[in-house]
Amino acid sequence: MGFLSADNQAEVKRLFEGLTGDVHLIYFTQRESPLFIPGHECETCKDTRTLLEEVAALSDKIKLEVHDFVAESQLAQEYAIDRIPALVITADSVKGRIRYFGLPSGYEFSVLLGSLLDASQGKSELSDASVETLGSVEKNLHIQVFVTPT
Amino acid sequence: MAIENEHVMADVIEVNEFPNLAQRYVIRGVPKTVINDTVEFIGNVPESQFMEHIQRASSPSETSS
Numbered sequence: 001m002g003f004l005s006a007d008n009q010a011e012v013k014r015l016f017e018g019l020t021g022d023v024h025l026i027y028f029t030q031r032e033s034p035l036f037i038p039g040h041e042c043e044t045c046k047d048t049r050t051l052l053e054e055v056a057a058l059s060d061k062i063k064l065e066v067h068d069f070v071a072e073s074q075l076a077q078e079y080a081i082d083r084i085p086a087l088v089i090t091a092d093s094v095k096g097r098i099r100y101f102g103l104p105s106g107y108e109f110s111v112l113l114g115s116l117l118d119a120s121q122g123k124s125e126l127s128d129a130s131v132e133t134l135g136s137v138e139k140n141l142h143i144q145v146f147v148t149p150t
Numbered sequence: 151m152a153i154e155n156e157h158v159m160a161d162v163i164e165v166n167e168f169p170n171l172a173q174r175y176v177i178r179g180v181p182k183t184v185i186n187d188t189v190e191f192i193g194n195v196p197e198s199q200f201m202e203h204i205q206r207a208s209s210p211s212e213t214s215s
Contacts, residue, residue, distance in 0.1 A: 043167070096154070096157065101164060102164025123153065126151065134154045137208045140159070141186060141208060142161070142186050144175075148164070148165055
């Protein structure tokens with residue numbers, strides 16, 4: 001079942017006209033098994049993959065890679081992924097690391113689209129003053145923003 | 151911020167899907183932001199205020215856990 005209606009798709013496609021550089025979506029999931037193992041299920045992994053596939057289909061600048069969290073644990077470690085569903089958004093012009101954990105639904109979906117555009121264009125929406133302040137930061141900063149679907 | 155600085159790792163976490171993190175970071179309101187496990191605040195704060203938190207978290211006296 002699809003997540004994006006024809007109207008949604010048209011809207012996202014219009015938005016994606018603003019994409020300039022390629023954006024890589026590195027998605028970690030688990031093998032989709034009919035077996036239910038308590039404590040090891042990933043309820044939203046399949047839905048997240050479906051949604052990302054629908055998004056990636058709307059622009060050839062969005063490159064989706066799907067990886068198995070367990071079978072490709074070394075790659076997961078490289079991105080410090082310790083839980084799934086996990087998405088890493090990379091592009092040539094992204095200096096740090098942008099990650100998304102969970103199914104980006106509701107308002108968070110538009111946040112995700114905004115991140116894709118920013119990553120593609122290689123520019124944040126921050127003021128010059130903030131960019132300057134950030135430029136002087138030499139310590140590793142791990143910023144975690146906790147959200148709920150709305 | 152992660153676009154601008156190589157030292158920044160920015161995560162968005164759907165908290166309902168990771169109850170252990172909700173418990174660990176005592177999430178009672180969203181959006182909740184935690185920087186290096188040392189600085190935290192709730193709500194959509196203005197950019198200037200966010201940057202103050204960034205500066206606080208990146209000052210040498212703050213040690214990350």
